[in-house]
Amino acid sequence: xxxxxxxxxxxxxxxxxxxxxxxxxxxxxxxxxxxxxxxxxxxxxxxxxxxxxxxxxxxxxxxxxxxxxxxxxxxxxxxxxxxxxxxxxxxxxxxxxxxxxxxxxxxxxxxxxxxxxxxxxxxxxxxxxxxxxxxxxxxxxxxxxxxxxxxxxxxxxxxxxxxxxxxxxxxxxxxxxxxxxxxxxxxxxxxxxxxxxxxxxxxxxxxxxxxxxxxxxxxxxxxxxxxxxxxxxxxxxxxxxxxxxxxxxxxxxxxxxxxxxxxxxxxxxxxxxxxxxxxxxxxxxxxxxxxxxxxxxxxxxxxxxxxxxxxxxxxxxxxxxxxxxxxxxxxxxxxxxxxxxxxxxxxxxxxxxxxxxxxxxxxxxxxxxxxxxxxxxxxxxxxxxxxxxxxxxxxxx
Numbered sequence: 001x002x003x004x005x006x007x008x009x010x011x012x013x014x015x016x017x018x019x020x021x022x023x024x025x026x027x028x029x030x031x032x033x034x035x036x037x038x039x040x041x042x043x044x045x046x047x048x049x050x051x052x053x054x055x056x057x058x059x060x061x062x063x064x065x066x067x068x069x070x071x072x073x074x075x076x077x078x079x080x081x082x083x084x085x086x087x088x089x090x091x092x093x094x095x096x097x098x099x100x101x102x103x104x105x106x107x108x109x110x111x112x113x114x115x116x117x118x119x120x121x122x123x124x125x126x127x128x129x130x131x132x133x134x135x136x137x138x139x140x141x142x143x144x145x146x147x148x149x150x151x152x153x154x155x156x157x158x159x160x161x162x163x164x165x166x167x168x169x170x171x172x173x174x175x176x177x178x179x180x181x182x183x184x185x186x187x188x189x190x191x192x193x194x195x196x197x198x199x200x201x202x203x204x205x206x207x208x209x210x211x212x213x214x215x216x217x218x219x220x221x222x223x224x225x226x227x228x229x230x231x232x233x234x235x236x237x238x239x240x241x242x243x244x245x246x247x248x249x250x251x252x253x254x255x256x257x258x259x260x261x262x263x264x265x266x267x268x269x270x271x272x273x274x275x276x277x278x279x280x281x282x283x284x285x286x287x288x289x290x291x292x293x294x295x296x297x298x299x300x301x302x303x304x305x306x307x308x309x310x311x312x313x314x315x316x317x318x319x320x321x322x323x324x325x326x327x328x329x330x331x332x333x334x335x336x337x338x339x340x341x342x343x344x345x346x347x348x349x350x351x352x353x354x355x356x357x358x359x360x361x362x363x364x365x366x367x368x369x370x371x372x373x374x375x376x377x378x379x380x381x382x383x384x385x386x387x388x389x390x391x392x393x394x395x396x397x
Contacts, residue, residue, distance in 0.1 A: 038136025
């Protein structure tokens with residue numbers, strides 16, 4: 001079969017401590033040091049950005065310090081085709097295997113790729129993934145806190161159940177690293193390296209209206225269904241230069257960008273958190289702006305060496321947010337960084353997100369219609385504006 005594997009959905013891995021899981025029986029069963037997610041069924045939904053006739057999943061134990069034993073894994077169509085639901089369409093559940101076996105043990109720090117499954121999927125369709133863990137895991141787990149999608153935990157082995165009895169809803173993803181489709185030879189992945197603005201803070205839970213979702217829909221329509229797959233490698237609180245809630249963009253570049261299946265393009269849209277946590281003094285902000293530019297140059301150099309085309313997105317306003325200092329030092333640094341992104345010539349093209357969502361009357365602030373409520377994060381309309389600001393011609397075949 002011609003074609004190749006392409007990441008059609010991804011979740012940037014983060015470390016989730018046992019205390020951040022729902023209460024027992026899921027977080028250790030009430031026993032200090034006990035396994036998490038033992039004798040538990042986990043049902044999650046994911047949205048496919050590009051279609052294909054075959055599917056495979058990647059389980060991630062990137063932040064686990066103990067082996068991750070998964071007893072069973074299945075995929076199905078969700079009830080009504082909707083994201084975030086606990087029920088599946090009867091008769092659609094299909095088991096996934098690993099080298100022909102239903103059980104797999106993922107070593108600490110590693111991932112495991114399932115065997116391919118014949119399952120024709122259209123771009124934009126939602127898939128349910130159900131996992132059963134008989135033994136649980138004796139460590140923190142790998143997951144993605146900013147899912148903006150409801151998952152469901154239930155006791156016992158309910159992997160094949162049409163709906164889950166006694167389920168606990170939680171708005172995280174766990175254990176899943178990526179979904180791949182076997183796409184036609186002309187389909188490639190666009191990787192997005194970002195923070196909470198790309199992770200979708202302020203978007204609608206289960207609405208799939210982050211700007212990456214809207215971009216996938218838009219490009220698919222404009223390019224006659226031949227838009228790229230989207231690999232959203234964003235995580236809340238992320239910085240380019242230093243670790244925060246997770247590894248810095250520079251530290252996670254190889255795993256989260258360069259190793260993506262079928263990657264051809266990269267959009268870099270982060271740096272606001274670097275400015276926001278740096279001291280609000282002219283010297284500190286000037287230094288951080290210079291370090292950000294150097295960080296961007298490192299990303300471009302490494303991505304180019306891997307054959308990716310790299311686009312830089314300007315940093316959006318944060319006037320009125322906690323990052324907004326009275327002396328305007330951070331705003332001056334944002335303008336300096338944006339000037340370099342626009343005119344430095346290091347990116348293969350520039351996407352002007354700042355221009356797309358700033359208030360024309362007060363450019364240091366977001367337009368009121370796009371403000372998610374805190375002066376930094378966007379609402380669904382704001383994320384739609386970002387998606388519309390990306391030129392479709394950047395991804396034409």
